[in-house]
Amino acid sequence: MSLRIGVIGTGMIGQDHIRRITHVLPNCEVTAVTDVDRARAESAAAMTPNAAVYDAAAPLIAADNVDAVLIASWGPAHEEAILPALDAGKPIFCEKPLATTQDACLRIIDAEVATGRRLIQVGFMRRYDAAYKALKATVDSGEIGAPLLFHSVHRNASVPKGLYTSDMAVSDTMVHDIDVSRWLLDDEVARVRVTAAKPNSLGEDLRDPIFAVMEMRGGALATVEVSVNIGYGYDIRGEISAEKGAASLGESNPILVKTSEKFSGRVPADWRERFIAAYDAEIAEWVIAASKGGATGPSAWDGYAITAVSDAALKAANTGEAADVTLVDRPALYGN
Ligand SMILES: NC(=O)c1ccc[n+]([C@@H]2O[C@H](COP(=O)([O-])OP(=O)(O)OC[C@H]3O[C@@H](n4cnc5c(N)ncnc54)[C@H](O)[C@@H]3O)[C@@H](O)[C@H]2O)c1
Numbered sequence: 001m002s003l004r005i006g007v008i009g010t011g012m013i014g015q016d017h018i019r020r021i022t023h024v025l026p027n028c029e030v031t032a033v034t035d036v037d038r039a040r041a042e043s044a045a046a047m048t049p050n051a052a053v054y055d056a057a058a059p060l061i062a063a064d065n066v067d068a069v070l071i072a073s074w075g076p077a078h079e080e081a082i083l084p085a086l087d088a089g090k091p092i093f094c095e096k097p098l099a100t101t102q103d104a105c106l107r108i109i110d111a112e113v114a115t116g117r118r119l120i121q122v123g124f125m126r127r128y129d130a131a132y133k134a135l136k137a138t139v140d141s142g143e144i145g146a147p148l149l150f151h152s153v154h155r156n157a158s159v160p161k162g163l164y165t166s167d168m169a170v171s172d173t174m175v176h177d178i179d180v181s182r183w184l185l186d187d188e189v190a191r192v193r194v195t196a197a198k199p200n201s202l203g204e205d206l207r208d209p210i211f212a213v214m215e216m217r218g219g220a221l222a223t224v225e226v227s228v229n230i231g232y233g234y235d236i237r238g239e240i241s242a243e244k245g246a247a248s249l250g251e252s253n254p255i256l257v258k259t260s261e262k263f264s265g266r267v268p269a270d271w272r273e274r275f276i277a278a279y280d281a282e283i284a285e286w287v288i289a290a291s292k293g294g295a296t297g298p299s300a301w302d303g304y305a306i307t308a309v310s311d312a313a314l315k316a317a318n319t320g321e322a323a324d325v326t327l328v329d330r331p332a333l334y335g336n
């Protein structure tokens, strides 16, 4: 049986997911789409053979030909789509962030807990990337001993001019580094500091680059560089320094070219290129779980904890002081 998916939000990543559901992954199809920009929804529907266009999220979620919902609208619109989908008992894939405020994340958690089962997977795709998975497996194997530091570098070639704000370096971009820090170190963030370097004069008037230091509850540190106008490409790096060794992500380009006494390799252009296989793997996993009526992978709890750290990091960036991260008790639905 093919999982019939309704897509809410058909912008850049919504269309990319429609492409992979239609042309890459087995046992799934897009049967419905909606976007506040009707013309965009119509052109997205034309990318796939059987999709009806809906005027709003509510009728799409209620539709008989929609078994599961994929949300790729703007972050502030995620909650208004998630809550009715949970009410309808339909499995949900929601792009990051889960929601843009901690209160909204907690309302989502309460509603999911009330259903008695996990229905939400959040789009933190780095956990599905082969290099990050190998890094996690190396840490978990104990081969390099107890991790002490995780260094994360997150560089975007550029960001949309006039649309991307300084706060988004944390709430839209650094959220991925917060996610992998928690996941690789298997711990929650206790405190965060954020400082900014001299502004990149080639970008807009943004706080860019920024540098964050997160103290984990168990005492390990995670450091993050976020640069969003680096120009040369999309560059994602990570290294764990541990008591008996170190492990880092390799370069993501598969070949190195040597000519004229120089060597070179490709740097990915953007997130679509760098993480293409990870997006395929995360949606493939979601389709399998959703076909059984549930969800696995990054949870609503992860989404909430990441938003809590992102809020603290914004406070730290704006005050120059360290900011504490306080979390509610973790519901049993999300494990220990
Ligand atoms: N995991 C990743 O690496 C990754 C990459 C890109 C984007 N994202 C996330 O995906 C989401 C979308 O990002 P994007 O880059 O595709 O943005 P985008 O602006 O290209 O697309 C968003 C679309 O949502 C639509 N929309 C907004 N509010 C809506 C609503 N209430 N109902 C229906 N449609 C609505 C907009 O009209 C737009 O077409 C964001 O949450 C973003 O953070 C994640």
Ligand SMILES: O[C@H]1[C@H](O)[C@@H](O)[C@H](O)[C@@H](O)[C@H]1O
Pocket (backbone or CB within 6 Å): 156, 172, 173, 176, 271
């Ligand atoms: O929405 C995108 C996406 O999440 C990318 O993975 C990240 O590198 C970008 O900075 C962000 O704007």
